[in-house]
Amino acid sequence: MSRSEEITQNEVRFPTQQLFILALCRFAEPIAFTSILAYIYVFTLDLRPDDEANAPFFAGLLVSAFALAEAATCVMWGSISDRYGRKPIVLIGLGGTALSSLIFGFAQNYWVGLAARVIGGGLNGNVAVIQTMVSEMVKSPDHEPRAYSVMPFVWSAGSILGAAMGGYLAQPSKSFPSIFPVDGLFGKYPYLLPNLVASAYIAFAIVIGMIFLRETNTSPTQKSRPQEDISQASADERTPLRPRSSAALMSISSDQDHSTTGRRPSLIGTNLSLTTSTTADLRRVSTISMGAVRPLIPSIFEGHQAESEDGNDIPATPWNREVVLLIVQLIVMSYHQMAFASLLPVFIVDEPTTGHLDLRGGLGQTVRDVGTYFSVTGVVAMLIQVLVYAPLVERVGVWRSFILFTILVPLTYIVTPFLTALDSSGIQVGVYADMMANSFALIIIYPCLLILIKNATPSLSMLGQVNGLAMAACSGARTFAPPLAGYIYSKGGSAVGWWSIAAAAILGGLLLFPMSPPVGAGESVSD
Incomplete structure (x- = not known):
């Protein structure tokens, strides 16, 4: 074997080692982000004792x-990473998360805690940058589904550990008084321990990243381009941040003839893996990552797609009726998903106001119970992703699966306030059943929506634009869902809060009526 052949073979090898190191870095964020969910309500009560109603x-x-600050600065960090490289931005993001966690742990004033969350989100551009590093590590299109599924899996695993850590380590002087005395450090700062543990892991991840993580942006100063032929490719939303193998380029743009551009493509939109293939194995695809979704059904607009690839008839706008309605569905789903995740810990810990069916108060359980609920449900959700999702959607079909679970998911919000009517053992079973049913429905709905949006887009050249707007809109929905749902809960009681979330989910069901089944989406994937 010649040296050139050996180099080529190495380039298309799956980047296991670097993905593992990157996963260690990524693992830090879900731990820090989700650990506070378990104790966020009691944290607020402790620091705002005179305003329990709100x-x-x-x-x-x-x-x-955190999410709002991250959304406001992620484009800036992406642009900086284009110029100075990905690795420094990842390390800065980790450092910002550690700093935010420590400030939050030491906070004895609500507004200091809020500022800590803003600092953590503002200094963290790793969501887009890490996903871009994944795309730059992968040299072969055949490796993309497996590679793109790594980071969503890491997020799920980190969320499980984070929820458990927050539930068990918060207020340690109450849970473990013999180890952590009330008059000690962790008695004075009851929420420091989970944040200290998270910061310690982040410090470990920073050291590992500094030593072993390789820079993937090989020309961060924009002074040179490794391959001259990349300048002939379209520099649109789908253009990779660095030159890829010829096979990868062909999977994005085949037989396109565009004018030469000298500028380096932006980070925006490049974390979306694109392909012209119309089939894929669902078992190899992430159920969370937008970048991992490949079409499972023939394109809804096959005629337009073929013409667009030939360059004869590119549609003037991607915003056809199907695309708009599907994006609205995605926004609605993002809202009620985040509202559920943020309101459930409040409901579990909130004290009941009556002895039986209580439509204003909560379940009166502990922070440790919250951590246990989220951890166990997270494990079950991972098993559903791996074992249930693909066979179910292959058998039922993408469109039918989406319709079925969009109709059913509001029930998980409607029944939640009625859990207060159960006894102590029944409450535990009811919470697990409610959380698992909700997770099951959303695990099916989300990737099906992404697949349908991808197939409804008239031209692949417009997919980056469509996905970019969809993700921005979802970020907005997830940002406003927690305070809005919390406000409704505080003013109207638990039942009104939960039924407002159910109303949003029902709106998603009503939006199904003006939608027509896409061509081919009703059949099973295997067909």
Whole structure:
């Protein structure tokens, strides 16, 4: 074997080692982000004891502040990573998360805690940058589904550990008084321990990243381009941040003839893996990552697609009726998903106001119970992703699966306030059943929506634009869901709060009526 053949073979090898190192870095964020969910309500009550009625709203602000600050700065960090490289930005993001966690742990004032969350989100551009590093590590299109599924899996695993850590380590002087005395450090700062543990892991991830993580942006200063032929490709939303193998380029743009451009493509939109293939194995695809979704059914607009690839008839706009309605569905789903995740810990810990069916108060359980619920449900959700999702959608079909679970998911919100009518053992079973049913429905709905949006887009050249707007809109929905749901809960009681979320989910069901089944989406994937 010649040296050139050996180099080519190495280039298409799956980047296991680097993906593992990147996963260690990524693992830090879900731990830090989800650990506060378990104790966010009691944290707010402790720091705002005179405003208990509005505690759900202010707890929601703490949840959404990180996401809002991250959304406001992610484009900036992406642009900086284009110029100076991905690795420094990843390390800065980890450092910002550690700093935010420590400030939050030491906070004895609500507004200091809120500022800590804003700092953490503002200094963290790793969501887009890490996903872009994955795309730059992968040299072969055949490796993309497997590679793109790594980071969503890491997020799920980190979320499980984070929820458990927050539930068991918060207020340690109450849970473990013999180890952590009330008059000690962790008695004075009851929420420091989970944040200290998270920061310690982040410090470990920073050291590993500094030593072993390789820079994937090989020309961060924009002074040179490794391959001259990349300048002939379209520099649109789908253009990779660095030159890829010829096979990868062909999977994005085949037989396109565009004018030469000298500028380096932006980070925006490049974390979306694109392909012209119309079939894929669902078992190899992430159920969370937008970038991992490949079409499972023939394109809804096959005629337009073929013409667009030939360059004869590119549609003037991607915003056809199907695309708009599907994006609205995605926004609605993002809202009620995040509202559920942020309001449930409040409901579990909130004290009941009556002895039986209580439509204003909560379940009166502990922070440790919250951590246990989220951890167990997270494990079950991962098993559903791996074992249930693909066979179910292959058998039922993408469109039918989407319709079925969009209709059923509001029930998981409608029944939640009635859990207060159960006894102590029944409450535990009811919470698990409610959370698992909700997770099951959303695990099916989300990837099906992404697949349908991808197939409804008239031309692949417009997919980056469509996906970019869809993700931005979803970020907005997830940002405003926690404080809005918390405000409704605080003003109207638990039942009104949950039924407002159910109303949003029902709206998603009503939006099904003006939608027509896409061609081919009703059949099973295997057909």
